[in-house]
Amino acid sequence: MDERGRAEGGVTVGRAAAEIGVSVRTLHHWDELGVAIPSGRTNSGYRSYLPVDIARLRRVVLLRDLGVPLARIPTLLSAPAAERRAELTQRRRELADTIARLEAVVRSVDRLLEADEVGVLIPEDEREAVFGDDWNPTMAETARARWGDSAQWAEYAERSATRTPDDWRVLIGPMRDLVDELAEAERAGVAAGSATADTLAERHRAALSEYFHCTPSMHVIIGRLALTEPGMADTYDRIEPGLAAWLSHVIDENARNHGVDPETAVWE
Template sequence: MSDAHVRLDGVTDTAMDDAAEPGGLTVGAAALHVDVTVRTLHHWDRVGLVRPSGRTASGYRLYSAADIARIHRVLIYRELGLSLDDIGELLDAPTSDMTVPLRQQRAQLLDRISRLQAMVDAVDRMIEAVRAGILLSPEEQVAIFGQRWQPSLIVGARERWGDTAQWAQYAERAAGRTPEDWQQIADNITVFEHDLAAAKRAGVRPGSAEANALAERHRASMDAYFDCTLSMQVCLGRKYAADPGFTAYYDAIEPGLTIWLRDIIDANARDRGIDPDSATWT
């Protein structure tokens, strides 16, 4: 639009002056002043939305000041999301009826705002989940996962894997979980760790059917966080054995459990065609 001063009704002084000239504005001049295409004005004329008040001797459209004001009202209602049919009814409705479609549009806008706000909240949760790794305070983590749980494990995992696709997967899943969801996961882990310790005490051998089933349960438990392949699981088992924090955690459940867990993971992977010695994080 030109540098002409814009009045409160949206019509420029220049447009009003031009339209006040004998005959009014041509379609090209009108389109320029209201910042729409000539094709748009032609269409609005055809559908009866904004018909020019005059014609030149040659039959070309001429838009009066009132026509320009109506075009601006159309643009305002379009911005609100109304269809051209609804806009036409609104513009031609008696003054007493004008609030009905506007109130309907207001309700739709509020509903759209609510949906958009929910999307913003979801994105915020994703951002926080990527940053923190879990949307629980350290106190909540201990309350859910037990006194042996170390919140620093999450920090360490983020530092080690924060730029990986698996961490992004983990954050995406974590963002949608409630404390109740985490409690269910924690309960499942507790049962699994109890079964691990019982099998270790019972002398279950790595590579046996029972040990392989436990290794697969471990891998399934990882799937709660990210899609865990056999090779990734082998890397995790080696991480458990090499990291003092993980070793202390598992050995507190049952002495020697960390190495035994690594061994059953390796044996299960080998039985499924993965060489533990050459396994990579893929």
């Protein structure tokens, strides 16, 4: 077939670009680099892409998408079949690994979004077994309504998204033991500001910091909530009458030791 006949079977650079899903500028660049040179000519002398060129372009796009460097593509296209298969096999393996990593990221994002919405990612029928009889299913909803736009809720959700029921048990057990110790200290008349009370206050703050970073100033605010929030106050006072008020006082005095005036404490 003569040059003119070949040209009649070709397409313009714009049509070729549209067919394979790249820009005209990209095809010009590939032409300049010798990656994919159009072999046809129009009647006006402009280059055109023949079917064989389009087929090569599709292979170039595939290899580029697989991560093969552009400079290597011409050599690879002309290499023996065994070499091409080996390259494709390796690239496919890498692509599969990337897909697996991205799927794991998607699952992590899904869990984070769910944790941001509901707080605790434990099936409903398992929550009481993990948190005990005092589990309040509305607690997370109430907390999100109040703190959902805060950095602390975001931190809480991030940590919650990675926690299993066993992880929660590891957190809840020591906190229950600590609350029992707080109750014993109140019954024993331990004074706020004493070394014993300050140690207990710091342990309480450290336990809260497992959920989000809790500064001494923030601890004061939480202590006030333990005193004023009906749900929180009732939880403490069921264990020992007056425990919520005693704990708030202990936290205030411990905060003073960290240079925080409880009267001007802020949520940081």
